[in-house]
Amino acid sequence: MLQAQKTAPNKSSGMKSLARREKIDGWLFIAPFMILCLIFFVGPLLVAFMLSFKEYSFLDSNTMFQAKWVWFQNYIDVLKNPTFRKALWNTTRYSVFVAPIQLVIALLLALVVNGGIKGKSFFRTVYYIPTQTSAVAVAVIFMFLFKQDGIFNKFTSLFGIQPHNFLTEPKTALPVIMSMAIWSSVGLYMVIFLAGLQDIPDSLYEAAGIDGASNWQRFRYITIPMLKPTIFLNVVVSMIGCFQVYDQAYVVSQGNGGPLDSTMTVVLYLTRTGFREFKMGQACATAFILFVIIFALTIAQKKLFGEETSM
């Protein structure tokens, strides 16, 4: 009896110190990330927001805090700029083609390697390999394949098709960039689809089999509904990635967005404004316009897919 009374308070104070210790440990564990994130993300984010309302060049002698407030003038200037409009048009066209095509191919491949074929893991690995490749390398590979006397033109000329210089013709430069983006990112979405497919319980398919459902019906009424959260995730990730396209367009046009601005993208325009023309205010305004577009698309897709798919 006496003993029990003695240990009870000890134990609760022990629990208390354990809980306090946990609070300190929690902060210690998260501190390295917090410090880096404050310096290299939160701080710059606030500064970017401020700069987007100011007229400031990196080369100015005054500091960014002394720079003149121009409020929405940067946003207006960017939105009125014909090169930006061309960039936004190209980026939209790019995203509208690339995102759906790469997701359909990715889903198809995921179904193929999830089905009962031999060498599944071989095919899975092969399909993922292009995803591991640098966009710069992919751009150079595609320029090599699609050049005037490259293998693609040699191949199509067998069927009597005139060779094209795909990357110097304004009409075909962007489609080639689209095809390299699709080729090099299908693997990622396939792996995510695969993870989603493997989570669908077999019992659902078995039950459908007993009910005599056809393959198409199983796909339409089990796979697609069960895969909805995965599809939502992939659509969002793929759209966000598409709107940030930069590397391939830079390499193909050597930073100019040419020929005739046909490969100019929003991020290419942003870096050119900021780091070649040194209009930091306008570059930040461009960045926030991009952010608003991406944010709006994500919200719109969430509405489209229904409320139950939470990220």
Place this chain on the structure above:
Amino acid sequence: METAKIKNKKPISLGKVILYTLAILYAVIALGPFIWTLITSFKPAAETAKMTVDVSKLTVSNYTYIWTKFPFLRWTLNSIIVAAIVTGFNILINSMAGYALARLDFPGKKLIFLLILAMMMVPGQVVMVPTYMLLSKFGWVDSFKGLTIPFLYSLFNIFLMRQFFLSIPKSLEEAALIDGMGRFRIFFKIAMPLAGPALSTQFILTFAGNWNSFLWPSLLASTPEHYTLPVGLNSFYGQYFSLWNQVTAGVMILTIPTIILFLIFQKNFIKGIATSGLKD
């Protein structure tokens, strides 16, 4: 049951034919460009434009040429150093943060997690201009510090690690805690060894992401001695784009390391994506 199976046999085998055709067709599409580029990188200059392959004439001289006559060796070393530092610290910092968010109870935890989710929505380009200004203030532009220190964490991978740690049972860790083991030892001795698949995923995503990254290094490295491989290859291509056999050798130097790493870690990688709740 048995008769139903036999009845179904025919359409299934037709489906199989279609499945195999699709599988092989896309394998050719995925690998074809690599194989053609790889072959070209072993061709002598006179053979480069030909669509045929003369095996007896293949040579490694393109590789030795760009390693010795151009700074490809320097660029490769730079890429290895930068990617190793960034990947190592990312794994440590992201895993610790993810662990704290999954397991430890501390004030502000909910808010921090919500902020991480919110910040994941912000495209990296938004902070590009101020970060560049900050780095130039520190004197870190065109230095290894600038190429590594701002990139030592990843919001996405913190989220991934948190989801993973939530998915594994915590009884082992609780037992160790009762035995008086400290949190840091529990983390390194118990939690991290259990996190193999998630760590593989994080390793592959971070290493490949950094090794392949172009936008930041092209802004931050202004002299060739600080170029990483993608920046170097871009500048080499810009000047010598007609020397396709050497350009393709450069492509292979940039491409092969990440592919080899993927082949080593791929089993765990796919498992890691499946178990870390990435799809939810």
